Amino acid sequence: MEPSLSGQGFFHLVQSVVHANDIVDVVGEHVDLKPRGRNFIGLCPFHKEKTPSFNVNPERQIFKCFGCGAGGDAIKFVQQIFNIEFKEALELLARRANIQLESLKGTVKTGQGPSKTEIYKANAWAAEVYSRILWKTPTGEPARNYLAGRKLGREICEQFALGFAPPDGRSLLEAAGRAGVAPAVLGAAGLALTRGNSFSDLFRNRVLFPIHDATGNVIAFGGRTMGDDEPKYLNTPETPVFHKSRSAFGILQGRSVIQESKQVVVVEGYTDVMACHQGGIRNVVATLGTALTEEHVMVLRRYADQIVLIFDGDRAGEKAADRALALFLTMGIDVKVAQLPEGKDPCDLVLGDGPEAFSHAVAAAADALDYKWQQLRRRYDVSATSRERRTAIEELLRTIAVCDPAGKVDAIQRSMVLSRLAGMLSVPVAELAKGLQGFRRQSGHSRQERQEPVQVGLPVPQNSAEAALKELAEVLVCEPGYVGEVRELVDPDAVEPPMLREVYRHLWRAWEEWGEFSLAELIATVEDVALSNVITELHRLGMDRGNFAATVEESLRCIEEWRRDQQASQLAAGLENELSEEEMDRRLAVLQKNMSVPFRRTAGPMVD
Numbered sequence: 133m134e135p136s137l138s139g140q141g142f143f144h145l146v147q148s149v150v151h152a153n154d155i156v157d158v159v160g161e162h163v164d165l166k167p168r169g170r171n172f173i174g175l176c177p178f179h180k181e182k183t184p185s186f187n188v189n190p191e192r193q194i195f196k197c198f199g200c201g202a203g204g205d206a207i208k209f210v211q212q213i214f215n216i217e218f219k220e221a222l223e224l225l226a227r228r229a230n231i232q233l234e235s236l237k238g239t240v241k242t243g244q245g246p247s248k249t250e251i252y253k254a255n256a257w258a259a260e261v262y263s264r265i266l267w268k269t270p271t272g273e274p275a276r277n278y279l280a281g282r283k284l285g286r287e288i289c290e291q292f293a294l295g296f297a298p299p300d301g302r303s304l305l306e307a308a309g310r311a312g313v314a315p316a317v318l319g320a321a322g323l324a325l326t327r328g329n330s331f332s333d334l335f336r337n338r339v340l341f342p343i344h345d346a347t348g349n350v351i352a353f354g355g356r357t358m359g360d361d362e363p364k365y366l367n368t369p370e371t372p373v374f375h376k377s378r379s380a381f382g383i384l385q386g387r388s389v390i391q392e393s394k395q396v397v398v399v400e401g402y403t404d405v406m407a408c409h410q411g412g413i414r415n416v417v418a419t420l421g422t423a424l425t426e427e428h429v430m431v432l433r434r435y436a437d438q439i440v441l442i443f444d445g446d447r448a449g450e451k452a453a454d455r456a457l458a459l460f461l462t463m464g465i466d467v468k469v470a471q472l473p474e475g476k477d478p479c480d481l482v483l484g485d486g487p488e489a490f491s492h493a494v495a496a497a498a499d500a501l502d503y504k505w506q507q508l509r510r511r512y513d514v515s516a517t518s519r520e521r522r523t524a525i526e527e528l529l530r531t532i533a534v535c536d537p538a539g540k541v542d543a544i545q546r547s548m549v550l551s552r553l554a555g556m557l558s559v560p561v562a563e564l565a566k567g568l569q570g571f572r573r574q575s576g577h578s579r580q581e582r583q584e585p586v587q588v589g590l591p592v593p594q595n596s597a598e599a600a601l602k603e604l605a606e607v608l609v610c611e612p613g614y615v616g617e618v619r620e621l622v623d624p625d626a627v628e629p630p631m632l633r634e635v636y637r638h639l640w641r642a643w644e645e646w647g648e649f650s651l652a653e654l655i656a657t658v659e660d661v662a663l664s665n666v667i668t669e670l671h672r673l674g675m676d677r678g679n680f681a682a683t684v685e686e687s688l689r690c691i692e693e694w695r696r697d698q699q700a701s702q703l704a705a706g707l708e709n710e711l712s713e714e715e716m717d718r719r720l721a722v723l724q725k726n727m728s729v730p731f732r733r734t735a736g737p738m739v740d
Contacts, residue, residue, distance in 0.1 A: 146207070146222065146656045146657060147653055147656060148231060149207070149222055149225050149226050149229065149231055149656075150193065150205055150206060150207065150225075150652060150653070150656045152225075152229035152231060153206045153225045153228060153229055154190070154193070154206075155188055155189075155190065155193045155194065155195060155205060155206045155209070156172055156188055156190050158206045158209060158210065158225070158228075159172075159174075159188050159195055159206075159209055160172075161391075162177055162213055162346075162434040162435070163175065163176075163177055163186065163434055164394070164437065165188060166184075170189075170190075170191065171187050171188060171189050171190070172187070172188040172190070173185075173186060173187055173188075174186050174188075175433065176197040176199055176200060176202065177213060177430065177433075177434045178197060178200055178202045178212055178213075178430075179197070179199055179200040179202075180426070180430070180462070180463055180464070181199050181464070182464030182544075182545060185197055185198040185199035186198075186199070192650070192651050192652060193205055193206070193650075193651075193652040194651060194652060194655065194668055194671070195208075195209055195668075196668045196669075196671075196672060198672075201665050201669060202661075202665055203664060203665050203667070203668025203669060203671075203672075204655050204658070204661065204664035204665065204667075204668055205652050205655040205656050205664070206225060207221045207222055207225060207655075207656060208221075208655065208658075208661055208664040210224055210225060211661055212661055213434070214345060214346070214347060215375075216248065217248065217659075218659035220248060220249065224347055245316070245320050246314075246316065246317045246320040246321075248372050248373050250317050250320075251317065251320055251321045251371060251372060251373050252349045252350070252351075252373060254313055254317045254318060254320075254321045254323065255321055255323070255342075255349070255350035255351065255352070255353075255373075256349075256350050257311065257313060258304060258318075258321070258323055258350075258353070259293050259295060259340075259342045259350050259353075261295070261303075261304060261307050262295025262296060262297060262304075262335075262340045262353075263290075263293055263294065263295040264295075265295060265296050265297075265298060265303065266289075266294060266295045266296035266339075267286075267290075271296070271298050272296045274358060275296035275339050275358065278339060278358045279294070279339065282403055282407075282479070282483075283407075283483045284403065284406055284407065284410065285410065288406050288409060288410040289406070291385065291409070292341065292342070292382075292385065292406055292409075293342045293350075294339060294340065294341060294342075295339075295340040295342070296338070296339055296340060297333060297335035297336055297337065297338050297340055297355060298336070298337065299336050299337035300333075300336070301332045301333045301336045302332065302333060303333060304318065304323060304324070304333045304335075305318065305324060305331055305332065305333060315331040318331065319331060320371065320372070321368070321371060321373075322334065322352065322368035322369045322370075322371045322374070323335075323353070323368070334355075334366075334368070335353065335355040335366065337357070337358070337361070338355030338356055338357055338358070338366065339355065339356045339358060340353050340354070340355050341353065341354040341355075341356070341381065341402040343367075343368075343374070343379060343381050343420065344383070344384035344385075345373075345379070345383070345384070346383050346384060346387055347384075348384055349373070351371075351373045351374045351379065352367060352368035352371070352373075352374040352376075352379065352420075353367070353368050354366070354367050354368075354381065354402055354420060355367075356402065356403075365402075365421055367420055367421060375427075376420045376421070376422060377422060377425045377427045377428065378425070378427035378428060378430070378431050379420055380398075380417040380418065380419060380420070380428060380431065380432070381402055381405055381417060381418040381419075381420060382405040382406075382409070382416060382417040382418060383417050383431075385409060385414065386405075386409070386414050386415050386416060386417055387435060389414040389415045390415045390417075390432075390435045390436050391435045391436075393415050393436070394436050394437040394438060395415055395436055395437070395438045395439075395440065396415055396416075396417060396432050396435065396436040396438070396439055396440070397413070397415055397416045397417070397439075397440045397442060397494055398416075398417060398418065398419060398424055398428075398432075398439060398440065398441050398442065399416060399417075399418050399442045399477075399478045400418060400419070400442075400443070400477070400478075401418055401477065401478075401479065402418060403479045404416070404418060404442075404477060404478035404479045405417060405418045406479075407478060407479040407482040407483050408478060408482055408487070408490060410482075411482045411483075411486070411487030411490070412487055413482070413487055413490060413491060415436075416478075417432075423455055424439075424441065424455060424459065426459070426462070426463060429459055429463050429465060430463075433463070433465050437465070437466060438465070438466040438467075438468065439459075439465060439466070439467050439468070440467075440468045440469075440470055440494055440497045441455075441456055441467065441468070441469050441470070442470050442472065442478055442493070442494070443469070443470075443471055443472070454504070454531060454534075454535065456468070456469045456500040456503065457500040457501065457504055457531060457532065457535050458535035459500075460499070460500040460501070461532065461535050461545065461549065462535070464545065466499065467499070467500050468497035468498060468499050468500070468503070469497060469498060469499075469500065469503040470493045470494055470496060470497035470498075471493075472493055478490060481493070501549070501552060501553070501556070502556075504528060504531060505524075505528060505556060505557075508524040508527060508528060509524070511524070512524040516558075525557055525559065525567075526567065526571075528553075528557075529564065529567045529568050529571050530571045532549070532568060532571075533568060533571035533572045533574075534571075546568075550564050550565055550568070590602065590629065590631055590632060590666055590669075591629055594628075595694060596690050596691075596693070596694045597690070597691050597694035597695065598628055598629065598632075599690070600686075600687040600688075600690035600691045600694070601622075601627055601628075601632060601636075601687070601691065602632060602670075603677070603683055603686075603687045604618070604622075604683070604684060604687035604688070604691075605632060605635050605636065605639075605670050606670045606671070606673050606674030606677060606683070607674055607680045607683050607684050607687075608639050609635070609639070609651060609654070609667055609670045609671045609674055610651075610671055610674035610675055610680065611680050612639070612642070612643070612648065612649050612650070612651070612654065613648060614680065614684055615639050615640070615642075615643045616643060616647075617684075618684065618688070619639075619640055619643060621688065622636065622691075624636035624637045624639075624640055625637075631662070631663065631666055632666075634660075634663055635663070635666060635667060635670065638654060638657065638658055638663075638667075639654065641657070642654050642657060651667075651671060654667065655667055655668070
């Protein structure tokens with residue numbers, strides 16, 4: 133039986149998992165943290181920033197981003213970093229700490245249809261089925277021969293859990309029938325095609341490359357044809373657990389090396405990644421048939437400070453230069469571009485010329501600005517007396533203007549870029565700034581800086597009572613001991629706005645379960661990420677405000693005054709509406725009684 137979220141057993145279960153996972157270690161696996169005083173800071177993994185605003189407090193076991201408002205404990209961090217539900221994050225951290233969660237067997241629903249947990253299990257099961265077909269059946273012989281022809285050994289193929297989908301289009305479904313896996317789950321996982329009430333396998337006669345997330349879950353598959361069938365590559369469609377624009381093949385296998393080297397090399401194909409790993413170059417990943425997106429960069433910069441884009445051929449390299457320049461300007465990450473010899477892809481280079489040839493190409497990669505200027509120099513005569521030099525410089529400035537379509541580049545970054553260009557081009561910074569401004573106007577871009585607002589989920593208080601309840605909540609989050617003093621005075625169900633109401637409900641419930649509790653213990657019982665953000669923001673505001681005892685006293689006084697004013701207004705409205713003498717006497721008695729009580733309840737009916 134699944135535990136109730138309000139049960140004491142569940143509270144202690146969550147508490148044990150949180151206590152077993154130090155938040156600095158958990159966050160440090162995804163964010164490059166540096167000590168600052170008693171805290172740690174780093175670039176926030178949840179929004180784009182160039183100056184660190186992401187703080188981790190080891191004493192309170194919470195994180196807080198002062199740029200986007202994200203905050204919470206280790207569970208909330210895992211929820212957001214992997215886009216998973218509360219119970220999935222709890223299970224992941226339990227596995228990390230070798231804690232058995234025998235009492236937590238329920239699956240997490242994503243709405244209608246199979247849960248994410250069911251989809252993960254179906255993908256893992258399918259990977260085993262396809263791997264068995266590849267290595268242990270005669271049906272897999274053509275795929276084995278294909279991989280041998282690509283010089284990919286069995287060891288590296290098994291490391292990446294490769295498989296083979298037979299051409300019949302029924303193998304996986306028939307295996308599912310024997311294993312008790314519902315066709316609807318295969319459909320939700322993107323492994324089966326649905327036509328009315330009938331199902332068929334998505335992948336047919338293809339070598340399959342399982343795609344993992346950084347935690348080891350199989351989230352999708354990439355299927356490569358061994359002949360001339362189209363499309364050459366076929367990916368799992370988007371599912372609740374798979375989003376192509378932020379997934380990368382090889383991130384599981386390469387994550388530890390990427391973190392150590394602080395560099396990630398991005399190639400285009402699955403076999404490119406595997407050939408590099410086979411050759412000992414393990415900080416290599418591949419996008420899944422798409423250009424490198426901002427979402428990819430958000431994921432990769434959790435582990436690396438530098439991204440090197442590998443492209444084969446001039447045309448691809450030219451497009452890569454513009455893309456790399458855009459990412460460098462708007463994302464604030466060091467992006468380089470390396471171009472391989474004509475006609476060579478990474479797999480060919482590593483297996484034909486050796487890993488050293490590939491490593492040399494990576495080492496020779498140029499940063500985004502240099503690479504773009506190198507391209508223009510090959511196209512134009514940029515000597516000091518050439519007429520074409522001005523054309524090349526203008527094209528470079530125009531490209532920079534186009535690369536910043538929403539005015540995201542901050543003033544410091546823009547000044548650094550202009551200074552760099554001035555040195556490269558031997559043109560004064562003022563002239564370059566004037567030219568860039570002109571191209572930006574031509575492109576219709578705003579010159580105003582845009583900052584992402586902090587979203588903490590609480591609207592501006594609409595009256596003095598809401599403001600006082602908010603300030604009171606700040607104190608209770610910072611010093612939960614006050615909950616015992618005021619819990620009989622505030623009715624959480626009558627608190628506005630709704631998000632603040634939920635804060636009070638969790639505070640009261642935690643007190644009922646534990647009595648005294650810590651901030652980390654409070655957050656650990658909160659499933660909703662948005663609510664966790666609100667609680668950590670209330671904590672920040674409360675710590676900045678201080679004077680807890682005085683704030684509690686003043687908040688309670690303001691709430692009671694507001695309530696009395698409301699009662700008086702209702703009484704006056706009754707006079708205007710000519711209530712009966714009996715009803716008026718009753719209301720006056722209620723008002724007189726309340727006037728003699730310093731504070732009773734903050735909300736609820738103003739009059740009975």
